[in-house]
Amino acid sequence: MQRTVLYRRHVESGARFGPFAGYEMPIQYEGVLAEHRAVRERAGMFDVSHMGEIRVRGPRALPLLQRLTPNDVGALHPFRAQYSALLTERGTFIDDLLVYCLDPEDYLLVVNAASRARDLELLEAAAAALGHGVRVDDQSDETALIAVQGPRAAEIVADVVGGEAAELRYYSFLHQDGEERMVSRTGYTGEDGFEIYTAADRAEDLWAEFLERGSDAGLMPAGLGARDTLRLEAGMMLCGQDIDEETTPIEAGLSWIVKWKKGDFTGRDALVRQRENGCRHRLVGFEVEGRGIARHGHRLTVRDAPGCTGPVTSGAFAPTLGKAIGIARLDCAGGGPPEPGSAATVTVRGREIDCRIVRLPFYRRPKRGVRGGARFR
Amino acid sequence: MIPDDRLYTAQHEWLKVEDGEAVLGITDFAQQELGDVVFVELPAPGQEFAAGSEIGAIESVKAVAEIYTPVAGSVETVNEGLEDAPELVNEDPYGGGWLVRLRVDDEGPRDELMTAADYEAQLAG
Numbered sequence: 001m002q003r004t005v006l007y008r009r010h011v012e013s014g015a016r017f018g019p020f021a022g023y024e025m026p027i028q029y030e031g032v033l034a035e036h037r038a039v040r041e042r043a044g045m046f047d048v049s050h051m052g053e054i055r056v057r058g059p060r061a062l063p064l065l066q067r068l069t070p071n072d073v074g075a076l077h078p079f080r081a082q083y084s085a086l087l088t089e090r091g092t093f094i095d096d097l098l099v100y101c102l103d104p105e106d107y108l109l110v111v112n113a114a115s116r117a118r119d120l121e122l123l124e125a126a127a128a129a130l131g132h133g134v135r136v137d138d139q140s141d142e143t144a145l146i147a148v149q150g151p152r153a154a155e156i157v158a159d160v161v162g163g164e165a166a167e168l169r170y171y172s173f174l175h176q177d178g179e180e181r182m183v184s185r186t187g188y189t190g191e192d193g194f195e196i197y198t199a200a201d202r203a204e205d206l207w208a209e210f211l212e213r214g215s216d217a218g219l220m221p222a223g224l225g226a227r228d229t230l231r232l233e234a235g236m237m238l239c240g241q242d243i244d245e246e247t248t249p250i251e252a253g254l255s256w257i258v259k260w261k262k263g264d265f266t267g268r269d270a271l272v273r274q275r276e277n278g279c280r281h282r283l284v285g286f287e288v289e290g291r292g293i294a295r296h297g298h299r300l301t302v303r304d305a306p307g308c309t310g311p312v313t314s315g316a317f318a319p320t321l322g323k324a325i326g327i328a329r330l331d332c333a334g335g336g337p338p339e340p341g342s343a344a345t346v347t348v349r350g351r352e353i354d355c356r357i358v359r360l361p362f363y364r365r366p367k368r369g370v371r372g373g374a375r376f377r
Numbered sequence: 378m379i380p381d382d383r384l385y386t387a388q389h390e391w392l393k394v395e396d397g398e399a400v401l402g403i404t405d406f407a408q409q410e411l412g413d414v415v416f417v418e419l420p421a422p423g424q425e426f427a428a429g430s431e432i433g434a435i436e437s438v439k440a441v442a443e444i445y446t447p448v449a450g451s452v453e454t455v456n457e458g459l460e461d462a463p464e465l466v467n468e469d470p471y472g473g474g475w476l477v478r479l480r481v482d483d484e485g486p487r488d489e490l491m492t493a494a495d496y497e498a499q500l501a502g
């Protein structure tokens with residue numbers, strides 16, 4: 001089992017650890033509910049250094065990424081990021097990822113730890129097939145990643161890394177060469193927030209500085225437990241659990257990452273067929289109305305369409321909403337996905353519990369001024 | 378401190394027997410392991426259970442733990458306060474966070490149950 005460079009800091013903060021994607025990761029410190037609330041109301045800080053960072057550089061980096069990912073990398077300006085994926089020929093997810101454009105010949109892909117080796121292999125094979133013009137480097141081990149998330153994240157991050165961070169727009173970033181770090185206005189919690197990519201040997205000091213200078217604003221360390229309930233409330237998919245090699249972006253409600261007009265890319269033909277013929281499987285959100293909590297693996301069935309049924313891929317008690325929620329992968333045969341509001345049931349320990357299909361996301365952050373950093377402009 | 382006025386199971390439940398009735402709960406160690414409890418599923422009064430059978434479940438934010446009764450009996454009452462305040466299991470596992478009160482059939486020896494000292498030794502393990 002691997003550890004991130006921040007392991008000692010977590011021990012000092014009283015973390016409880018658990019295995020995640022081959023890493024011994026902090027699951028919680030004070031408690032999942034307290035950490036979840038801190039991120040929604042103030043700020044929380046996560047060590048997500050297990051994520052992989054793969055650098056793709058060279059004159060042919062852009063055509064290679066255009067070919068391998070469904071979103072339009074050509075539309076990406078320097079210092080902007082985009083959500084995208086690596087797909088199979090069947091149009092299904094190998095991984096979901098962020099593409100950062102440092103310049104039109106220099107990209108950083110941020111990938112999930114569990115699929116990092118496979119992603120790297122795929123990128124290297126594609127680069128080798130081109131023969132020249134692209135260099136692929138795995139920078140995961142020398143890079144640490146700290147996420148600071150919550151309504152007070154901007155003031156905390158500005159205080160620690162400089163005021164220009166607070167002016168970043170959503171999905172944009174800045175590069176601080178001297179500090180060997182990148183500050184990005186992105187996250188996986190549904191709140192405003194930042195992800196700071198830093199040289200691994202500087203991560204411990206940076207973590208400590210955030211803790212110290214963020215404490216007045218209510219910042220607390222938060223573990224993967226809270227990260228999971230936060231991302232689920234925000235309707236964000238977890239790769240390897242909600243989306244996987246049996247799921248396409250269309251089935252997952254992520255059609256917006258597929259840019260049909262940009263030219264060919266891996267999986268495009270399969271996705272075109274799905275767009276034209278409809279898809280059999282659908283990821284849907286649901287709320288539990290009865291007493292109980294649906295978990296991964298339980299079965300959800302739409303009441304008026306008993307043929308429309310499938311496993312819960314993520315299910316948890318949603319602390320901000322005060323009720324249980326989940327995402328299920330329904331097989332609706334020819335029927336099409338259920339309308340939001342449809343009644344459904346989930347079977348938990350032999351008991352049928354009433355649910356309702358709802359639109360994602362479950363939670364949207366209240367507008368505090370204008371979205372992203374625009375209010376600072 | 379582990380109260381010595383009751384008995385314990387290897388699965389971190391406690392059982393307090395008095396006058397043909399047994400109160401069942403989970404230990405402080407168990408609630409810590411589970412984390413924030415958000416829902417407790419309890420049986421209906423009158424339901425009968427064999428020793429070792431599943432009597433309910435405790436759901437925390439991150440996990441679910443089934444509760445087993447170490448003794449046979451029928452449900453006398455359940456802790457209805459947990460419906461609105463499941464966090465009582467975290468805050469007061471040996472008191473206000475009790476789960477079920479059973480009418481037990483036999484008063485015989487319960488070999489598989491541990492004293493507080495034995496349970497403490499198991500935790501120290």
